[in-house]
Amino acid sequence: MAVRRLYHIQPASFAFTPENEAWVKRELTKYPPGRERSAVIPVLWRAQEQEGWVTEPAIRVVGRMLDMPAIQVLEIATFYTMFHLAPVGRKxxxxxxxxxxxxxxxxxxxxxxxxxxxxxxxxxxxxxxxxxxxxxxxxxxxxxxxxxxxxxxxxxxxxxxxxxxxxxxxxxxxxxxxxxQIDRMLSAPEGGLTTLKDIQDRPSAAAKTASLADVAGKEPAPAANVREAPAPTDIVAKAGARDQVPESRTEKATTSDPRVPPPQKVPDEFKPELLTGARDGRPDDLTRIVGIGPKLAQMLNGMGVYHFDQIANWTDSNLAWVDANLSAFKGRAIRDRWVQQARDIVGVTEPDTAGGMPGGGQ
Ligand code: FES
The missing domain is CATH 3.40.30.10 (Glutaredoxin)
Known part of the structure; x- marks a missing residue:
């Protein structure tokens, strides 16, 4: 590893923003009196998040805040490569x-x-x-x-x-x-499973969670409140997109396994606006949305969803309708926050349509 030194050009001073300073003070309350210097890594990290890199004045400020010699803060900043010692790219x-x-x-x-x-x-x-x-x-x-x-x-x-x-x-x-960045799920083999193929006959994680909820006697969440309700899909969502179950497993499980509950029904009045074909014959690459793979993109196209702006305009009710009609992939749309992702892609923050209103459908 190369020697890590402070950048040769340094700003004249450093100060935490009021918000970050308040955060640091709160952070220090987590440590026993006299042990505040144990917070040096998170505090340095905050300084880096604020400035983009760790500057020499920031090291001195952090040392004063934690009552520790600046040289010790410097030792930590230069030891851990997660700290940038020189300016980094804006993007x-x-x-x-x-x-x-x-x-x-x-x-x-x-x-x-x-x-x-x-x-x-x-x-x-x-x-x-x-x-x-x-x-x-x-x-x-x-x-x-x-x-x-x-x-x-x-x-x-x-x-x-x-x-x-x-x-x-x-x-x-x-x-x-x-x-x-290729068609594989996490670190599974390219082209699908090569071992443990019998796992396809087991229920998916989402289905297992749903089954547990059923056993516990929980009512299914109303369609309009799917985001707020502790629905099984939301529980699964907390595991994050990277923990998603391979599509081949969920598809097999929900189509052949009697232990898997049927998709929750959402009235068709909440169907979003669907198209009979892609505009100008050019569908968007829906797989840019995390959680949508080639199979799901194909299913969405078959449903009449071709473009990011369609998804970006969905209301919560529209989203619940789509989610309920994803058959083997039920729960993915809410779990992976498709609407927010689509809005990020098209660069809008709010849908064009009024909340809760059904789409046209065709
Ligand atoms: S060798 Fe590159 S991630 Fe391990």
Whole structure:
């Protein structure tokens, strides 16, 4: 690992914003009196979140706040590579894993692309100020090598082409999808399961949760209150998009397993506006929404959903209707926040339609 030093150009001063200062004070109450310096990593992290990198004045301020010598704060900031010691790109700082598995699978090409597209050397900011990059050691996703990390997300199974597309999407403000960038679920084999195939005959995690709720005698949530109600799908949602069950498993389970409850009915009056075909014959790539794979995209097209703006305009009731009509994939739309993701993609914050009103449907 290269020697980590503070950047040669430093700002004159640093101060936490009032909000961050209040956060730090609250954070310090979690530690016993006299042990506040144990909060040095989260406090430094907050400083980095505020400024984009850890500056020398910030190190001094953190030292004063925690009553510890600045040299000790400096030691921590220079030891942990998660702290940026130099300015980083406004839109993304890209960490490229260069350890053996990733190197054998092409990380050198990704690094070469960083040198061409961003800056000739790591820790340099691109000419437009939007990007920076660095080579890092193993980030723990070797099975999907080569991979990169941006903020808390990893992007895996990259080629130079898909990596270049990622950077272009970030530059253009388009939403990007973390995880494998090929058609695989998490670290499952490409092309589907090769072992444990009998697992397809078991109920999905969502179905198991729903079954437990049934056993406990819980009433199904009303359609209009799906977001607020502790519906089984919401419980599953907390596991996050990366914990989703492979589509092949859920499909098999809900179509053949009598233990799986039937989809919850939502009246057709809540059906959103559907189309008989894509506008100009050009459907949007719905798989850009996290949680929508090729099978779900095909199902949505069959239902009459082709475009992000359609999804972005769904009300909660529309969403519940779609969710209830996803058969094997019931629960995905709410769990993976399709509407919010679609709004992020099309750049709107509110739907055009009034809340709770049914769509036309065709
Ligand atoms: S070697 Fe790259 S993630 Fe482990």
């Amino acid at each position: 993304a700082h890209i960490k490229v894993c260069g350890t053996t598995p990733c190197m054998l699978r092409g990380s050198d090409d990704l690094i070469a692309h960083c040198q061409d597209r961003i800056a000739g050397h790591q820790h340099e900011v691109s000419a437009d100020g939007d990007f920076s990059w660095e080579e890092v050691e193993c980030l723990g996703a070797c099975v999907n090598a080569p991979m990169i990390q941006i903020d808390a997300d990893t992007y895996e199974d990259l080629t130079v082409a898909t990596f270049a597309q990622l950077i272009d999407d970030i530059a253009a403000g388009r939403a990007i999808r973390p995880g494998p």
